[in-house]
Amino acid sequence: MEQSQQGGARMIEMRKVEKWYGAFHALKSVDLTVRQGERIVLCGPSGSGKSTLIRCINHLETIQDGEIVVSGHRLNDSQKAVDAVRREVGMVFQQFNLFPHKTVLENCILAPMRVRKLSRADAEATARRYLDRVRIGNQAEKYPAQLSGGQQQRVAIARALCMEPKAMLFDEPTSALDPEMVKEVLDTMIGLARDGMTMICVTHEMGFARQVADRVIFMADGEIVEENDPDTFFRNPQHERSRAFLGEILAHH
Amino acid sequence: MTLDFSVVANAWPALLSGVMGTMLLAASGMALAMIIGVLGVAILRAQMRIPSFLVTAFVEIIRNTPFLVQIYFIFFALPLAGIRLNPTITAILALGLNGGAYAIEIIRGGVESISKGQTEAGLALGLHRGEVFRLIVLKPALKAIYPSLSSQFILLTLTTAICTSISAYELTSVGQRIEAETFRSFEVYFTLTMIYLVISLITMWVLAAIGKRAFNYPDR
Numbered sequence: 288m289e290q291s292q293q294g295g296a297r298m299i300e301m302r303k304v305e306k307w308y309g310a311f312h313a314l315k316s317v318d319l320t321v322r323q324g325e326r327i328v329l330c331g332p333s334g335s336g337k338s339t340l341i342r343c344i345n346h347l348e349t350i351q352d353g354e355i356v357v358s359g360h361r362l363n364d365s366q367k368a369v370d371a372v373r374r375e376v377g378m379v380f381q382q383f384n385l386f387p388h389k390t391v392l393e394n395c396i397l398a399p400m401r402v403r404k405l406s407r408a409d410a411e412a413t414a415r416r417y418l419d420r421v422r423i424g425n426q427a428e429k430y431p432a433q434l435s436g437g438q439q440q441r442v443a444i445a446r447a448l449c450m451e452p453k454a455m456l457f458d459e460p461t462s463a464l465d466p467e468m469v470k471e472v473l474d475t476m477i478g479l480a481r482d483g484m485t486m487i488c489v490t491h492e493m494g495f496a497r498q499v500a501d502r503v504i505f506m507a508d509g510e511i512v513e514e515n516d517p518d519t520f521f522r523n524p525q526h527e528r529s530r531a532f533l534g535e536i537l538a539h540h
Numbered sequence: 541m542t543l544d545f546s547v548v549a550n551a552w553p554a555l556l557s558g559v560m561g562t563m564l565l566a567a568s569g570m571a572l573a574m575i576i577g578v579l580g581v582a583i584l585r586a587q588m589r590i591p592s593f594l595v596t597a598f599v600e601i602i603r604n605t606p607f608l609v610q611i612y613f614i615f616f617a618l619p620l621a622g623i624r625l626n627p628t629i630t631a632i633l634a635l636g637l638n639g640g641a642y643a644i645e646i647i648r649g650g651v652e653s654i655s656k657g658q659t660e661a662g663l664a665l666g667l668h669r670g671e672v673f674r675l676i677v678l679k680p681a682l683k684a685i686y687p688s689l690s691s692q693f694i695l696l697t698l699t700t701a702i703c704t705s706i707s708a709y710e711l712t713s714v715g716q717r718i719e720a721e722t723f724r725s726f727e728v729y730f731t732l733t734m735i736y737l738v739i740s741l742i743t744m745w746v747l748a749a750i751g752k753r754a755f756n757y758p759d760r
Contacts, residue, residue, distance in 0.1 A: 347660055373666040384661035388679045388757045397675065398665035432758040443661075450665060 295323030297356075298454050298485050299344055304353035306339060306509075313339045314350070315509040321454070326480050327487045328496040328517070331506035332532060337489045340506070341456045344487070345376045358453055374402060377447030381459040383439040385431035391418065391442050392427040395449045403450065410449070417445040421475050437468030441475050454485035461492060493536060497521060505529045547722040548731045551714075558714030559735060565631050565710055566697040566743065572636025573696060577643025577689075578678070581651055584644075585673055595644065602641035608702055610634055615706045631703035631710075639696040646692060650685035651677055683755040690747040697743050698736065711735060 299321040306314035313336050321327055329337045342348040343355060346362055346369045355362040357372045386394050395414035399405045405413070418424040421441040423434075431439055440460055447455060457476065461469045473495050480486060480499040490496070496503050496517050503520040505513040505528070513526045524530045548555070580599070583591045602610065611634040618625060625633070654677050662672035682689070704713040711732060719728045 345664055347663065370666060373664060376664075378661075378664040380657055380661060382655070382657050384655075384657040386658065386661070386676050386680075387759060388683070388755075398662075398667060401671060401675075402666035430757045446665070 295325075297321075298323045298325070298358055299487070300354075300356045301340075301343070302354045304340075304343065304350050304355060306336075306343065306348065306350050313509050314343070316353070317509075317511055319504070319511065321485060321487060323453070323485055324483050325485055325501050326499050328500040328503045329487060329489045329506065330491060330493075330496070330503065330532070330536075331512075332535075335506040336509040337506050338458050339509075341378075341458055341487055341489055344456060345373050345378055347378075374450065375453045376456060377450055377452035377454070378456045379440070379443050379447055379458065379460045381463050383431070383436070383443045383463070385439055385443055385446070387431050390428050390430055391423070391434070394431070394442060395446045398446075399449050413451075414445070414449050417448045418442070420448075420478075421445045422471075435468060436464045437471045440464065440468075440472045444472075444475055444479075448479075454487070455479065457486065457488040457490065459489050459491075461490065491536060493521070493533075505532065507532075543727060544724060545727050545731070547724050548718065548727050551718045554714050554718065555711070555731070555735070558709070558711035559739065561628075561708070561710040561714075562697075562700050562712075562739060565628070565635060565700040565703060565708065566693075566739075568632040569635030569639055569696050569700070570693050572632060573639030573643045573693070576636060576640025577647045580640065580644035581647045582670075582673055584648060585651065586669070599641045599644050602638055603645070607634070607638055607699055608705060610638060611702065611706055627703070627706045627708040630706060631700070631708035635696055635699060635703070638699070639692065642692050643689065646685050646688050647681065649688075650681035650683075653684050654681050679755070683751075683759075686751045686755065690744065690751065693747060694740055694743055697740060701736070711739075 297320055299319070301317055301319040304314050304317040305312075317336075317340060319340075329340065331337050339348055343350050344357060358375050360368045360371045362368055362372060386397070389397065392411065392414055395418065396407065396410035399410040399413060400407060415424060415427065418427055421444055423438055423441050423445065426434060426438065426442075431442070434442065444460075460476070461472050464472060469492070473492060476486070476488070476495065477499055488495070488500075500517045503515060503517050504511055505520070505524075505526070507528045513520065513524065513529045515525070520529070521533065524533055580595045583595050586592075611631065614634050614637075615627070615630050618630070658676055658680070659672050662676045663669075667675070700710050701712040703710055704716065707713060715728050715732045719725050722728070
């Protein structure tokens with residue numbers, strides 16, 4: 288609680304969120320507050336609900352009970368609130384999900400033109416700025432299939448940034464990458480974090496968590512089990528399940 | 541029996557205009573089928589109960605009844621409803637509806653082959669469902685099923701011959717007239733067979749060229 292009293296304005300608030308897939312209880316009374324500029328790393332064993340949690344924040348998943356407020360918009364079934372939240376929250380997926388029939392540049396200007404109603408010239412200028420920032424500006428005319436996985440994921444980050452979001456959600460952004468490409472994507476994310484972007488990252492990259500996270504949140508069986516600053520979390524995990532999880536992860540690295 | 545192809549050769553202007561008629565029916569039928577196919581899938585995707593049911597019913601009725609009966613039905617039923625169309629328009633309508641039902645099935649398969657992640661990426665960027673379908677899902681879906689769609693359209697081209705039954709102007713009706721005037725059945729139908737073969741091959745080639753232009757992005 289004390290933690291949420293300090294820092295910037297409340298960006299994302301989840302209160303008593305409940306989510307079921309049929310009989311499966313995917314999120315159990317989840318409470319989470321993320322303030323502006325905070326960087327959260329969400330980890331836990333597979334099936335623990337971490338991806339589900341961040342997918343609820345931009346309404347890719349609907350919840351059955353509880354409340355989610357993002358940047359002042361209370362997510363309910365009104366399309367207006369959903370639209371407002373999606374305009375302000377960017378998302379990066381495990382499988383990149385670039386649009387294969389559009390060039391890198393076209394991928395980046397589609398939503399700014401249609402959703403934010405930018406002119407093509409403005410959208411292209413913004414896109415080139417962010418493509419340069421993820422160091423892929425010279426590939427703007429290529430198609431996604433012509434890029435490596437790491438390059439595709441950096442384009443996906445740029446595409447999300449082109450909407451000028453207030454917060455970014457990362458859903459295991461490096462899990463589908465060959466090992467030699469993980470670093471280029473993590474470096475991009477570290478750069479973003481340094482620039483003060485509000486971020487929630489589902490990831491198993493514990494080095495990244497150590498380096499940039501303000502808080503590490505550990506989930507198991509649909510619940511937030513432990514929530515701590517990275518130092519405490521890694522040195523002295525409080526919960527038996529976090530200890531077991533860290534043991535597994537570190538054994539593999 | 542001696543063969544005499546001169547009667548066929550002498551009728552070349554009529555045959556040529558018959559070919560034009562066939563190509564007009566085929567091209568218009570394909571265009572209509574394509575529109576029906578995409579709209580039908582868009583309606584199914586919107587997941588509204590009654591419109592979806594109507595589309596599904598339409599597809600099942602068309603796919604489980606003979607084309608000949610369908611075209612007679614349209615030809616004789618529409619006047620009862622006070623709508624009078626000439627045989628060519630009726631034929632295009634019948635071909636388009638028939639081809640459209642098959643196109644819906646084929647295109648739906650293509651749409652289902654596109655990963656859910658594409659839709660989610662579009663939604664996460666703030667696009668609405670309709671925009672996601674139109675701008676993100678549709679083109680890769682069409683690319684995936686374009687070979688099947690092309691064979692269906694070749695079939696549609698050959699089906700134009702049945703439109704002779706409502707006396708639409710096309711190659712087979714021209715052939716029948718020449719046969720009635722000359723009694724040279726073998727020569728006439730041998731010639732029609734060859735001409736249809738050429739029409740099919742040209743259609744195949746044109747469709748392949750269109751596909752190559754429309755879907756010229758790399759997949760892998």
